[in-house]
Amino acid sequence: MKGDTNMKILSGNGNRPLAEAIARRISVYRGGSVGIADARVERFSDKEIFVEVFENVRGEDVFIVQPTSNPANDNLMELLIMTDALRRSSARRVTAVIPYFGYARQDRRTSARTPISAKLVANLIEKAGVDRVLTMDLHAGQIQGFFDLPVDNLYAAPVFALDIRHHFQNAEGLMVISPDVGGVVRARDLAKRIGAGLAVVDKRRAGPNEIESMTVIGEVAGKTCLIVDDICDTAGTLCAAAKLLREEGATAVHAYISHGVLSGPALERLGGSLLDTLVVTDSIEHSAAVRAAEKIRVVSVAPLFAQAILNVGNDTSVSSLFREDTLAPIYEAHYRFA
Template sequence: MPNIVEPKLISGNANMPLAQSVARRMSMHRGINVGLVDARVERFNDGEIFVEVFENVRGEDMFVIQPTSNPANDNLMELLIICDALRRSSAARITAVIPYFGYARQDRRTKARTPISAKLVANMLVEAGVERILTMDLHAAQIQGFFDIPVDNLYASPIFALDIQHHFKGADDLMVVSPDVGGVARARELAQRVNAPLSIVDKRREKPGEVAEMTVIGNVKGKKCIIVDDICDTAGTLCKAAEVLLEHGATEVHSYITHGVLSGPAVERITNSVMKSLVITDSIQATKAVVDCPNIRVVKTAPMFAQAILNIWNGTSVSSLFDHETLTPIYEGMYSHS
C-alpha cells in the first residue's frame, strides 16, 4: 500500500463554492491547508468535456465533489471524465462525493418500456473507476443497493433539527408535516429530533407535475407546520400543501427541503406563496434568483461533508454524524445568532 498522507479534493464545475467550503472546513480540522487539486474542466466548441489534472495524484486518496444537478447530463459527464482521468493517473482510491444524486427519481419502472436510469448511472460510475459514493438524502434509499461498492448516504435532518431548534426556540406548537405518504419515514425522523408530532398531506396525482386533491391526516389547527421533503422541483406541490395546511387551521407554514432543484416557475411560486420560509441546503448551487428570494434561506452542508470525508479517509464511522452530540460541535458558532 502506498503511504497516503492527506485526502485530496478535486471538483467539477457543478458546485465550486461548496467544494471550496469543504476544503476550508477540512483545512480547519487538519490544521494544514487542504486545497482543491489544480485541474481544468473545459468544454470544446461542440460541447465535449475535457479534463486535465495538473498535480500528481499517484497513490492518493481522491475525493471528487460534483453534484449531478442541472444541467444533469453535463455535470454527470464531468464527474465520469474526472474519475477516468484520476484512475488513469494511478490514484489509489476514488470517492465520488455527490451531494445531489441526479436521476435518483428514476429508481424503478413505473410503466412498461421505461428505463431504470438510476441503475444505469450507478453502473457508469463504477465503470469510471469510482470505489465509494458519498451522497446526501437519496430520493430512494434502495438506490444504495444499485451499487456493488460502499455507499454512504448522509441525512440533512440532523442539520435541519439544529436550525429548527435555533429559529423556533422554545416553541411548543410545532408540527412536522410529510407532503406525501412516501416521505413519512423522513418526516418522522425529523419530528423525533425536534420532539414534535407528525402529520401527513395525502396527495393524489392525475399525472406528473399536477396535484388533483390533497387531504390532511392529523390535526394541524393552531400549529406552526414544518413541511419536510428531499426534493423541491417546480414547487407546485409544496405551495399547494402550504395553502391546504392553512385552510385546516395552521398558524404558519415553513418548509425544510434538502435539494432545491427549483426549476421553471419555482422561485416565483415560492415568492408569492403563503409559506413564511423555505429552507434548503447548498447541495445544489443556488441561482441568483434563489439567493435574491426573500423567503428562501440556504443552510450549509460543508461542515458535514468535510467531516464525512475525513471519517472515510481515517476509516472511522460516518453514521456517527447522524447523532446530535457529534454534529452540534461541527456546526458550533453557526447557530449562535440569527
C-alpha cells in the same frame, strides 16, 4: 487511525462553491491548508468535456465533489471523465462525493417500456472506476443497492434539527408535515429528533406535476407547521400543501427541503405562496435569483461533508454523523453568528 496526509479534493463545475467550502472546513479541522487540486475541467467548442489534473495524484486518496444537478448530463459526464483521468494517473482510491444524486427519481419502472435510469447511472459511475460514493438524502434508499461498492448516504435531518432548535424555541407548538405518504419515514425521523408531532398531506395526482386532490391527516390548527421533503423541483406540491395547511388553521408554514432544485416556475410560485420560509441546503449551487429570494434561506452542508470526507479518509465511522450531538460542535460557530 491512519493519517489523512495523502488526501486531495477535486471539483468539477457542478458546485464549485460547495467544494471550496468543504476544503476550507477540512483545513480548519486538520490545522493546515487544504485547497482544491489544481485541474481544468473545460469544454471544447463542440461541447465535449476535457479534464486535465495538474497535480500528482499517484497513491492519493482523491475525493471528487460533483453533484449531478442541472445540467445533469454535463455534470454526470464531468464526474465520469474526472474519475477516468484519476484512474489513469494511478490514484489509490477515488470517492465520488455527490451531494445531490441526479436521476434518483427514476428508481423504478413506473409503466411499460420505461428505464430505471438511477441504476444506469450507478453502473456508469462504477464502470468509470469510482471506489466509493458519498451522497446525501437519496430520493429512494434502494438506490444504495444499485451499486456494488460502498455507498454512504448522509442525512440532512440532524442539520435541520439543529436549525429548527435555533429558530423555533417552543417544540410543543411545532408540527412536522410529510407532503405525501411516501415521505412519512423522513418526516417521522425529524419529528422524533425535535420532539414534535407528525401529520401527513395525502396527495393524489392526476398526472405528472398535476395534483388532483390533497387532504391533511392530523390536527394542525394552531400549530407552526414544518413541511419536510428531500426535493423541491417546481414547488407546486409545496405551495399547494402550504395553502391547505393554512386553510386547516396552521398559524405558520415553513419548509425544510434537502435539495432545492427549484426549476421552472418555482420561484414565482414560492413568492406568491402562503409559505413563510423555505430552508434548503447548498447541495445544489443556487442561482443569484434563488439566493436573493426573500422567502428562501440556505443552510450549508459543507461542515457535514467535510467531516464525512475526513472520516472516510481515516477509515472511521460515518454513521456517527447521523446524530445531532456529533454535529452540534461542528455547527456551533455557524449558529453562534446566525
